[in-house]
Amino acid sequence: MKKSLITGLIAGVFLVGKPAIAQQQTDPATESKIAGLLKQMTLDEKIAMIHGNSSFTSAGVSRLGIPELTMSDGPHGVRPEHGRDWSLDNKGNDSSTYLPVGITLASTWNPQLGYAFGSVLGSEAKFRGKDIILGPGINILRTPLNGRNFEYMSEDPYLVSKMVVGYIKGVQDQGISACVKHFIANNQEVKRDGINVEMSERALREIYLPGFKAAIVEGGANTVMGAYNKFRGEYCTYNDYLVNKILKGEWGFTGLMMSDWGAIHTTKAALLGGADLEMGSDIGTPPLKFNDFYFAQPALKMVKSGEVAESVIDDKVRRILRVMFKTNMINANRTAGAHATSEHALVAKKVAQEGIILLKNRGNILPMQKNTVRSIAVIGANANRDNAMGGGSSQVRPRYEITPLEGLQSCVVNNTAIRFSQGYAIARDAKADPKMIAEAVENAKTAEYAIVFGGWTHGYDYNKWSDNAYDAEGADKPNMTMPFGQDELITAVLDANPNTIVVLFGGGALDITKWEGKAKAILQVGYPGMEGGNAIAEILFGDINPSGKLTFSWPKTLADAPAHKIGEYPGDGTTVRYKDDIFVGYRYFDKYKVKPQFSFGHGLSYTDFKYGKLSASSANGLVTASFTVTNSGSRAGAEVVQLYVKDSKSSLVRPEKELKAFEKVVLNPGETKTLKFTLNAEAFSFFDDKEMKWVQEPGQFQIFAGSSSSDIRTKKRIKL
DSSP states (O other), rough: HHHHHHHHHHHTTTOOOOOOOOGGGOOHHHHHHHHHHHHHHHHHHHHHHHHHEEEEOOOGGGGGGGGGGEOOOOTSSOOOOOTTSSOOOOOOOHHHHHHHHHHHHHOOHHHHHHHHHHHHHHHHHHTOOEEEEOOOBOOOOOOTTTTGGGGGGOHHHHHHHHHHHHHHHHHHHTTEEEEEETTTTTOOSSTTOOEEEEOOOOHHHIIISSHHHHHHTOOOEEEEEEEESTTEEEGGGGOOIIEEEIIIISOOOOOOEEETTTTOOOOOOHHHHHOOOBTTTTTTTOOOGGGTTTTHHHHHHHHHHSSSSSHHHHHHHOOOOOOOHHOOOOOOOOOOOOOOOOHHHHHHHHHHHOOOEEEEEGOOOOOTTTTTEEEEEEEEEEGOOOOOTOHHHHHHHSSOOOOHHHHHHHHHOOOOEEEEESSOOTTTOOOOOOHHHHHHHHHHSSEEEEEEEEEEEOOTTTTTTSSSSSSSSTBBOOOSOOTTTTEEEHHHHHHHOOEEEEESSSOOBBBBBTHHHHHOOEEEEEOOOOOOHHHHHHHHHHSSSOOOSSSOOOOOSSSGHHHHSSOOOOSSEEEOOOOOOOOTHHHHHHHHTTSSBOOOTBBBBBBEEEEOOEEEEEEEEEEEEEEEEEEOSSSSSEEEEEEEEEESSOOOOOSSSSEEEEEEEETTTTTTEEEEEOOOGGGGEEEEEETTEEEOOEEEEEEEEEESOOEEEEEEEEEO
C-alpha cells in the first residue's frame, strides 16, 4: 500500500471508486485463453482442480503453467502458516497486521476505511504468497449469542452493503481475490454444520441477501464461500436456488463458488447444485487421500459413467481459471506486496480510532484531562490481554499488540500513577473472586479515576475454541450474562469510585442492567486490533474524539432480542425458523415498541451536532433530501448522519423505518456543511413474495435524518 493512500485516508479525502459491475463481466481474450487450456487438460487434471490437495490449496496443472490456488483466512489479517497440514508451522515470517475485527470496522460507518482495510489485507496476502483471502464475513447479526458476530458487520443490510464494497475493492485492487462469506444465513454456530434455515422469501430478499448482492454486483467479488447450514432443506454451498438461480443467474456471478471446509456432503447434488471447489473434506485425516473428497474419485466415476456431463466439470474449472487470470496467476507477474509495515499499522489504528463507540458519558466525565489527572486504577483481565490469536480460524499472529494497559501507560504525562488490578480470572465457568474484587476496590478507592476493562473474550487454544472463549468460531454464547463474575466486580468498583469508566470488549451486546444505571461512562471497543490499546487511550484522554456508532441494536436482556422473542433460536436441532422475518434489530424494536439498552446507530461524541431543517423533492424517479449539520460544540469531531425512510401506508406490513443512506461528516467547531442525499426507487420499495418482485407503491413517505435510529433530528413527508 502506498503511503500516499494512508496520508489521504487520514486527511479524510480518500475516495472509493464507482461500483464496478464490469468486474463480473468476462473478457473475450481471456475466455479464449481459458478455452484453450481446457482443451489441453485431461479429465483427471480437471478433477484435481476442483478439490483441495492440502489444507489451504487446490491443485494446478504444472505442464500447462497453471499453479496451485492458495487460500488463507482471515477477515482481519492473514492467518499464521499451516503448511500443507493442520499444524501451525511456527517458523519463518508469518506475522501479519492484526486489524480490528469486522464489527469494529463496520462501527466506523466509513466505507473509505473499508477500502484501506481491504488494501492492507490484499497487500499482505500477496506478500505471503496467497491468492484468495477468505473474507469478508457479512452474515446478518440476528442473535447476540452468535459466537462469530465479531467477524461480521451489522444487523442492517444497507450498512453491510456499503461497508463490504470498499473492503472487496481494497483487496482485489491489490491483485488478490476476496472471498465473501458465508452464503447464506450462517447466523448461529450451534448446529451450524447441518441446521436447516427456514425463512420467508421476503426476509431473504430484504434482509439476508442485499449484502451479498452488493459484494457481487458492486464489489465484483471474485469468489464466494458457502455456509455450512442448509437453506430450505438443501446445503447452502450447493443449493440450486441460492447458487445457480440467484448468485450465478440473477446476479451474473462469473467467479468461483467454494465450500467452507468440510461443507460438502455428497457428490452429484453438489456438482449440479453450483459448488465449484470442495475444500476441507479431509479435516482430521492427514495425509490427504484422493477418496477423501466427494469431488475426487466419486466425481471422476460419475463423469466417466455419463451420470454427470463433463461440461459440468468444465464450467467449474473455467471459473477457477477465470479467477486466476484476473489475479495475474497465469503467465503474469504480481507486484511484491508489503508485510506488517508501519503504514499498515496506521490503518489498523485509524480503524480502531473511528470504530470505538462511546455509549454513555454522563456529566461529561470523559475525556480525562491528561495534564491534571494524578492517579488511575486500571482494573480487569481484558486490560492486559492479547486477542490476536483468538476466535478460531480468524486468528492472526502480529509482531506486536498494544493492550489497553500499555496504551494508557504510554499516553499519560506528569508522572500519573497507574495501578493495575486483575479483578477477575478468565477461565470457563470462573465465578466472582472475592479476593480479586477486594484488591480492585482498594485500588479504585484511592484513585482519581477507575477504568474497568471487561466484556467478552476470545479463546486461545485453537483446538479448544470454547474453553475460555465467548467470541469464537464453532460455539455460541450460552446467554448475555457477563462472564467471570464481572457484574459483581463492576458493581463493587462503581460503589467504591463514582468516577468509574467501563470499557467493554467483544462482538456484541451483554446484559449490563445490573450496573449500567450507576456507570457514568461506557465504551464498546469490539476487538480493536494491534493498535487498539493506543486508540483506546487516545479516546479516553481526548486526543481523539470518538465517532464510532453501533451497527446493532443492544437489547437490555436476551428476552428482548427479536430472534428470541418472536423468532426461533437455536431451533429444534434440525430446523430453525426465522419467525422474526424482516423484523431484525431496530426494525423489531421500532415495530413492537421495545426500548433497547442502546439503539442501532448510537454513539456519542465529545462535541455536539445540530441538524437543520430537512427539505426533499422528487424528480425523474429520484428523491433528493438535503439539510445542514453544524458542529455546535468546542471540539472538532465527526458525526454519522443517518437517513431513514418510512412508508406511511403499504399493502404489506413494513418496518417503521429503514436505513437508506448515511454519511460520516467531519466538522470543526462552528462549521456547517450541507448534506445532500439522492434516493432511487429501491429506497422506497419492498419485496412482494407473492408477486416475486420488488414493488414501489405510490403514496406518502417520510424521510428521517438523525444521529441514531432513536435520535431523529429532522424529518420531511413526501408524496411519490
